[in-house]
Amino acid sequence: MAARVLMKVMAGDGFAAPALDAALQHAALPARDAGLATHVVYGTLRHAPSLKAALAPLLTGDTHPKVQTLLLAGAYEKLHLGTPAHAVVNEYVNLARAARLAPPGLVNAVLRRVEAAPMDRASTELPEWLEAVYRQAFGAQADAVTADLLRPQPLWLSVSEAGAASLQAEGSTLTPGPQGVDRVELSRPLRETDAFRQGHAQPINPASMACVDALGDVEGVRVLDLAGGAGVKAAMLAARGAQVTSVDVAARKHAAAKGNLNRLGLRADFLTHDLTGPLDVPPASHVLLDAPCTGSGTLRSHPEIKLRLTPAAVQAMAELQARMLPHAAALVEPGGVLVYSVCSVTPQEGPQVIARFLEAHPEFTVEPAPDLEVPHVPAGPGVLTVPDGGVDGFFIARMRRVGESSD
Numbered sequence: 001m002a003a004r005v006l007m008k009v010m011a012g013d014g015f016a017a018p019a020l021d022a023a024l025q026h027a028a029l030p031a032r033d034a035g036l037a038t039h040v041v042y043g044t045l046r047h048a049p050s051l052k053a054a055l056a057p058l059l060t061g062d063t064h065p066k067v068q069t070l071l072l073a074g075a076y077e078k079l080h081l082g083t084p085a086h087a088v089v090n091e092y093v094n095l096a097r098a099a100r101l102a103p104p105g106l107v108n109a110v111l112r113r114v115e116a117a118p119m120d121r122a123s124t125e126l127p128e129w130l131e132a133v134y135r136q137a138f139g140a141q142a143d144a145v146t147a148d149l150l151r152p153q154p155l156w157l158s159v160s161e162a163g164a165a166s167l168q169a170e171g172s173t174l175t176p177g178p179q180g181v182d183r184v185e186l187s188r189p190l191r192e193t194d195a196f197r198q199g200h201a202q203p204i205n206p207a208s209m210a211c212v213d214a215l216g217d218v219e220g221v222r223v224l225d226l227a228g229g230a231g232v233k234a235a236m237l238a239a240r241g242a243q244v245t246s247v248d249v250a251a252r253k254h255a256a257a258k259g260n261l262n263r264l265g266l267r268a269d270f271l272t273h274d275l276t277g278p279l280d281v282p283p284a285s286h287v288l289l290d291a292p293c294t295g296s297g298t299l300r301s302h303p304e305i306k307l308r309l310t311p312a313a314v315q316a317m318a319e320l321q322a323r324m325l326p327h328a329a330a331l332v333e334p335g336g337v338l339v340y341s342v343c344s345v346t347p348q349e350g351p352q353v354i355a356r357f358l359e360a361h362p363e364f365t366v367e368p369a370p371d372l373e374v375p376h377v378p379a380g381p382g383v384l385t386v387p388d389g390g391v392d393g394f395f396i397a398r399m400r401r402v403g404e405s406s407d
């Protein structure tokens with residue numbers, strides 16, 4: 001199952017998280033096997049660059065992409081998971097034979113001989129240009145950050161008191177983390193817990209919560225949640241008492257957001273709109289643009305991004321963000337607050353988008369984001385949360401429109 005998920009993801013067909021989730025739900029594996037499949041999928045993706053380097057000298061001529069993926073997973077099990085070599089060879093030879101994918105002799109020979117590649121760039125498992133991005137962003141902390149990106153992602157939950165009590169009663173452990181988000185070790189799959197089913201728990205990374213908190217107190221306030229997607233931040237805003245209107249170009253995401261809000265016993269309004277053009281709704285005192293981005297700050301939970309992302313794609317995303325921001329800004333009342341966030345650590349998508357915007361829009365000034373508990377570093381007109389300890393890397397800038405608020 002892990003190999004099948006990996007073949008899909010390595011072929012560029014979607015992301016690992018939904019593919020694995022769907023496969024796990026379909027297969028209904030015992031918890032230990034589900035855990036192993038998760039390790040194999042994420043571990044293979046996280047270590048793919050050095051595993052490819054280790055396999056390269058053993059492969060002559062063209063190797064079918066699916067066979068390469070099978071060998072990557074086998075090499076991961078042998079070199080990183082500590083599965084005994086003979087078991088790995090046996091298992092993957094059988095897989096290749098059953099799927100009629102590759103001559104079993106090839107799989108046997110390669111997996112028997114594969115050894116860890118010499119450590120050089122393998123220490124970060126990042127393409128050179130992306131490693132430079134991380135070094136520039138996090139300086140002295142870059143080594144710790146890039147090492148952390150190779151560890152399994154913890155589960156972060158925003159959980160009510162009742163939810164915490166219910167999870168603990170089921171044998172889960174909760175450790176308080178930044179932005180009021182708990183780090184949780186579950187005793188059974190999240191969707192099966194009472195806390196989740198009864199709407200007392202919402203998965204959210206602390207850095208993602210920091211974007212919500214950057215808006216300040218939103219109790220009773222109308223908030224425009226722009227590029228609201230599947231509505232995780234919309235839910236957290238609604239939970240803080242905001243009247244949320246969530247806007248996204250993708251109507252299908254509204255359905256997911258509504259379903260999740262229903263589960264949580266919360267509500268929001270939804271508008272389907274392309275924010276590269278103006279949106280005709282009354283301005284609001286609080287506007288969040290959680291813009292589409294490359295996700296370069298989420299490599300721990302989405303390791304496949306580093307295998308696909310290119311500098312050209314970063315540039316294209318920065319251009320899209322720069323087109324959306326003025327339309328978001330136009331929806332901010334005088335005296336109101338605009339928060340711009342992206343889950344990316346590239347300078348193009350964060351500081352540079354905001355710097356260009358401020359040059360053209362002197363009616364906006366930057367101010368510090370309040371309640372920022374996640375570790376962060378300055379990044380031009382905003383901050384970057386530090387993707388260490390399972391926290392994602394987000395760029396967050398809070399701006400205020402000059403003028404008197406109408407309240």
Ligand SMILES: C[S@@+](CC[C@H](N)C(=O)[O-])C[C@H]1O[C@@H](n2cnc3c(N)ncnc32)[C@H](O)[C@@H]1O
Binds near residue numbers: 249276293
């Ligand atoms: C980072 S995700 C949003 C995540 C969401 N805020 C949350 O917390 O769950 C970015 C969203 O931007 C949306 N998007 C992309 N291009 C857009 C556009 N031109 N206009 C409006 N939304 C857009 C995508 O559909 C995606 O849902």
